[in-house]
Amino acid sequence: MMQEEKGDLPEQQRTQPWWFKWAQKTACVISGIICAVTGIVICITFHPLCIVAGVFQVMIGALMVILEAPCCCAYLDFIDKITKFSENRPHWQKAVIYCVLPILPIALCHGVTNILGCIPVILCGLSFAYLSLGQKASREEMLQTARGEQSLVNNAAPMAQKDAEPKQKAGIV
Numbered sequence: 001m002m003q004e005e006k007g008d009l010p011e012q013q014r015t016q017p018w019w020f021k022w023a024q025k026t027a028c029v030i031s032g033i034i035c036a037v038t039g040i041v042i043c044i045t046f047h048p049l050c051i052v053a054g055v056f057q058v059m060i061g062a063l064m065v066i067l068e069a070p071c072c073c074a075y076l077d078f079i080d081k082i083t084k085f086s087e088n089r090p091h092w093q094k095a096v097i098y099c100v101l102p103i104l105p106i107a108l109c110h111g112v113t114n115i116l117g118c119i120p121v122i123l124c125g126l127s128f129a130y131l132s133l134g135q136k137a138s139r140e141e142m143l144q145t146a147r148g149e150q151s152l153v154n155n156a157a158p159m160a161q162k163d164a165e166p167k168q169k170a171g172i173v
Contacts, residue, residue, distance in 0.1 A: 035120065039117060054114075060121060098125030102118035
């Protein structure tokens with residue numbers, strides 16, 4: 001990723017360590033491959049809904065590989081545009097995509113292979129959801145909040161003082 005593009009990223013993605021980013025991408029690519037392979041295995045059946053679920057599962061696996069490791073599909077011309085689009089998405093959007101898409105194959109075919117192929121995709125979605133929460137506060141900030149030294153209403157005036165001023169101006173006292 002180039003430096004000028006790094007400014008376009010959401011704050012959570014800019015503060016993410018490089019090694020964690022690559023570890024997550026690796027896990028997502030492996031999950032996509034597992035999903036595609038189990039989708040192919042599911043297609044070897046006589047049940048039409050299971051065949052549809054298997055094809056859909058192969059598509060989910062291919063989508064994960066395209067979004068997370070575009071170098072695997074460098075021979076396709078349109079991958080560069082998809083990569084730029086995918087890299088600039090916030091984590092919560094990827095979490096929604098990776099958690100919602102596997103629901104359809106599981107709903108269509110209730111086989112063990114199908115469920116085992118969709119679970120890694122859902123786990124990748126949950127990892128993106130965890131990242132979308134952001135970093136936790138520093139130890140000092142958490143201690144201040146726990147002691148009650150820092151509050152959201154520190155600047156608020158008591159209600160009696162706020163209500164008295166408008167009534168005096170209006171002549172109501």
